[in-house]
Amino acid sequence: MEADVFEQVRESLQEFLTGKGLRRTVQREAIIEAAFGTTDHFTAEELLLKAKKIETSVSRATVYRTLPLLVESGMLRELDLGSDTKVYDPNFVEHPTHNHLICVDCHKIIEFEDTNMELLENCITRRLGFSPTNKAVTIEGHCDELKAKGTCRNHPPAKP
Amino acid sequence: MEADVFEQVRESLQEFLTGKGLRRTVQREAIIEAAFGTTDHFTAEELLLKAKKIETSVSRATVYRTLPLLVESGMLRELDLGSDTKVYDPNFVEHPTHNHLICVDCHKIIEFEDTNMELLENCITRRLGFSPTNKAVTIEGHCDELKAKGTCRNHPPAKP
DNA sequence: ATTTCTGCAAACGATTTGCACAGGG
C-alpha cells in the first residue's frame, strides 16, 4: 500500500471516529497502522501481535473492540473463507470490488477483479428486486501448474 | 424436496458410508432425514432439535460428528454467510450451482442460479491458472419493495 | 469378534464482557 493511501485511511477513519463521538487513542492508532501497513490478510490474533510491536500497551480486548469499528467504517472487510477463524482484508480501500480465489492445495489466496462479474452481479440482483450493497465471489480451485508439473511456486518439489 | 430426491440422497449417502467402511445407524438415519426433509437452511443446533424429534437418542456430539461426513460426501454444503454460526444448505443436491442473495433488512436468504455467472466464473478461474472446484457468490442487498412502500412480504406494515 | 458409534461431560479456542482505573475532549 502506498503512503498516501495509508494517510487516506488514517484521515477517513479519524472522520469516522469523531463523527461517532469516539476518540483517537494510541492503541487505535497502532491497530490501524498494523492493519493497513501491508496488504496481507490477518486474523484478530495476528493483528494483536503486529499492533503490539508498534505499541506495547495494545491488548487483545482492544483489538477485538476496534475491529468492528474498522469494518463498520467500510475500510476493513471481514472475510468468510473456508477457515474456522475470521480473516480480515485491508485491500478494499484500494480495490473495492475485488474477489478471492483460494488454492485448495496450498491455501494461498489470490485476489482478482473483473468488470463483467461486477456488472452481472448487479444485473442479477436488480432482477431479483434488490439493490446490492455487498458482493463476494469466492472460488476454490486446483493450481493447474501444480497438477501438471507436480510442483508450483507455492509447493516445493518434494512435499513432506 | 420430492420423495425420490430424498431416496436418492439416502442411497448416495449409504454408498458413501459403506465406501469408507462406515456404518448405518439409527442416529445417522435420523440426522439425514432431518437435514434433507425440507429445503430449509439450518445450524448444527437446529439440526439437533429436528433430529431429536425423529429419534430421541440423537445427541449433540453425533450431530457434530455427522455433519462433516455429509459435507464431505458432497450432499450438504457449509455456508459462510455473514452470521457468526455456521449454516448448512441441503439444496445443492437438486441445484448444484445455486448462489445466495441475503436481504440486509430482514436477513432472508434467496437462492438463485445463473448460467452466465457460472460460465464467467469458470472463465476467470481458468485465466488465473486454476481449475475450479467450488464456487460461491454471496450478495447482500436492500429489498426495493421495502424501500419504496415501507413494507414487503417479509416486513409487516408496522415495525416494532 | 472386531471395529465403529454412541452419549456424556469435560475440554477447547475464539470472542465478549464486567470491572475499576487511565486518559482524551
Add this chain to the structure above:
DNA sequence: CCCTGTGCAAATCGTTTGCAGAAAT
C-alpha cells in the same frame, strides 16, 4: 470534569474430544 477507552481476567458460546459402554458388520 465528564465520558469514553483501556487491560485484565472471568465468562460465554459454538464446537471438539476422551472415555467406557452399545451396536453394527
